[in-house]
Amino acid sequence: MSQRVVRRIALPMIGLGLVLSAxxxxxxxxxxxxxNISSELIAMEVSGVIAIEELHLEMREIRYQINLFLRTQNLNxxxxVARAHDAADELLATAKSLARADQEQELILKVERGYSKFFREFQTLSEKLPASKENSAAMNQRVEISPxxxxxxxxxxxxxxxxxVLxxxxxxxxxNKQVVARTNAASQxxxxxxxxxxxxxGLCGGAAGLLMGTVIARAVGQSIVQLDISVRGVAGLLPELLGPVKFSRVGDLEGLEAGLKTVEENISxxxxxxxxxxxxxxxxEQLARVGQLAAGMAHELRNPLMPMKMLVQAALERKDGEGLKGRSLQIIQDEISRLEKSIQAFLDFARPPxxxxxxxxxxDIVQQAFDLVSARANSQAITITLEQPLEHVVLCVDRHQIHQLLLNLILNAMDVLPQGGDIIVSVTPLRLLSPEQSNSSTPSPSHDFYDISEHQAMRIHRAPSKTEMQQVLDxxxxxxxxxxxxxxxxxxxxIFDPFVTTKETGTGLGLTICQRIAASHQGTLKAxxxxxxxxxFSVLLPCLAS
Known part of the structure; x- marks a missing residue:
């Protein structure tokens, strides 16, 4: 049985056991x-009963001693009585502190008032005794008392x-006995x-365990059946490729596990x-690309070779014996130059430097490219505008490759303006959130850029936080x-695929090479x-000046 099934069975049972244990x-x-509460209450009640019982005995003893004195008139x-007074004071204080019920407290207060009254009057009468001012040796003698x-x-x-009192x-x-009886009854x-x-x-725990076991058994059984059906469905797709997969009856864990192992092996x-x-x-695909490259190269080489072949054949067919000269030689030279450019383009594509x-x-690169195309721009009535910051923006790049990229883009723009027009070449420093913030090593349209040209922090999408300003790339x-x-x-x-062009004489490799140059500088080229x-056409290059 798999660990997953064991967990599905064991975890609810463990949870139920923990709940019942709690x-x-x-x-x-x-x-x-x-x-503990009952014991404390009973102990307090019993102590109160004992204190009251002992106080009752002491007061009865005092009454007995007074009656003896009245009969014998013996001062002893x-x-x-005076000695019993001290013990009675302590017992009364104990009984008062242990009294809890309202009725009990009222009775203790009543006893306390009668007790105080008794000893005040007893003290007053004792002072009238004849022997009260004699020495202690006369205590055992009989005295005459007044009526x-x-x-x-x-x-x-x-x-x-x-x-x-009594x-x-x-x-x-x-x-007190009633309180003790009620406390005992409450305890019982x-x-x-x-x-x-x-x-x-105990009954609910057993019933809950039985119910939980039934629910778990049903859930596990349904899961096994569903898993069995799913595995059988997957296995039904495999026989055409890998042969049949055998299963035992539905719900058999051992058969299901064996079937899963078989499916796993077949899927591997x-x-x-x-x-x-x-x-x-x-x-x-590689062979197809090679074939496409060969076909494109054959097409580009065949086009200039055809007029060259026709000129040579025409010269051979002439009977005057004169060779090629004048315009014919110029055409051949132009076509040879065209062949050289095509071959160089193919070499740059196949083996980029x-x-x-x-x-x-x-x-500096922008100005150099502008100087090269300015004469042709004037002849085509094209206005080229340069928009760039006053301060130099230094990059760590291959000067010739970036120049080739920019020149190719400008020439392509001039090719689509035979009747004149406008071309704008702009350079804009940008600030991009760092790759750690954006989880990407190259910029994408979803990044946040900030135009910082001419020392301005002009917001493009949203203002960066202080932390983001400390973690930016230029x-x-x-x-x-x-x-x-x-x-x-x-x-x-x-547009950047090889051999895709909108020009009749184009090779379709120029933009592909430009995009490759941008990528080799950790940049991008978009159209x-x-x-x-x-x-x-937008080129984005990192400022990685060394």
Missing amino acids: LGIAAAWNVHKQQ HLVE ELQSGLTHLSDEILTDE LPLKECISV MTAQHLKIGFLLL SMVERLQQQEIEILRS IPVKENVAIQ WVSLKVTDSGPGIPLESLDK ANSPTGGAV
Whole structure:
């Protein structure tokens, strides 16, 4: 089974397992948290109950000691009451701090008021005892107390202590027990809910796993069937070339994998055959180009040879024995020159010379070409306008090749203006975003150019950012524009192909050689028709001055 199929099955199951594990961990953490809360609540309630119970016992002990004193009139019993006072203070403070319910807090406050009242009056009555100002040795002796003092102590024991302290304490004990019972019931309810939750989690987890397994099985089965059908469809296209491909029943993973391996082997074999055929096609194209070159060369050589042959035959047929002279020799010389130019053009096309680059101002090359064609321009009533920056633009180029390129473009423009016209030769420095920014090593119409002639940063498409201004390359645009009829639309796309020409005596290699010269200088040559009429040939060269 392929790793892709394994991943499609394993990943959803792992995801489901992680989800269920996360739910289990969350549930366990919740159980632990609820258990801690319940334990803390129960511990607080139990501590409160214990504190109130002990306080209740201490207050009953105080009442018992007062009753003993009333019967025996022994001062030692009052000393025990004073000692129990300190323990009762601590227990009351503990019970007050642990009280949570509103009813419990109210009862504790009531006990606290009765408790304070009891000990204030007890302190007042104690000061009236006869032995209160004697030494401690008299504490074990019986003392005579007045009826008023006996009535006050009886009132403290039977009314204040019993009604205002012990009875509220009993009620508080009852309330505490009820709170503990409710807390225990809530804890049991929480445990019951958690038990039900874990049970549902187990049932839902199993059901979810079963459902997920069913869905995954259906999805994988459908994918296998679709893949099997696709592979069978591809295999159906191969038998004519490579023979039949056998498969087992639909949905069989092992058979599908074996079929895929067979298809892969057959496709590899077919790719090798296609590569071999591609090599043969390239050879055929090369032979066709050679044949085209030979045919073009034969045509160009036959044209000047025909008048030369006719002149020679005419001279041989003459009976006066005179040879060629005068106009006939001039014609032969002209045709020989034409042959030389054609042969040189073929040599330049078949074996382009390697450019010998040097630093040169493009204005010098333009001026040299203008000087060469100015006489012919005057004779044809052609006005040639030069548009170039005042400062020299230095390029690292082959002077002779760029001169040949520009001269060829100007002469072509003059050939389409036999009745006169205008030719504009313009030189414009440009700034182009760097290849790192444009992901291209050569300019294209989609690049952003900036005209910087005459020290002006005139925006052409959009203003560059500061970073873009730091990463630019300088280029030079050289354009030759004429006012002629323009390039026929059917020839515009193939104007730079070999042996394509619109002139009756042209070889069709001039523009091809010009484009090759531009490419050898990491530049481009483009042709287009001007919206105002005429043709525009644009040469774009990089400023790579060394």
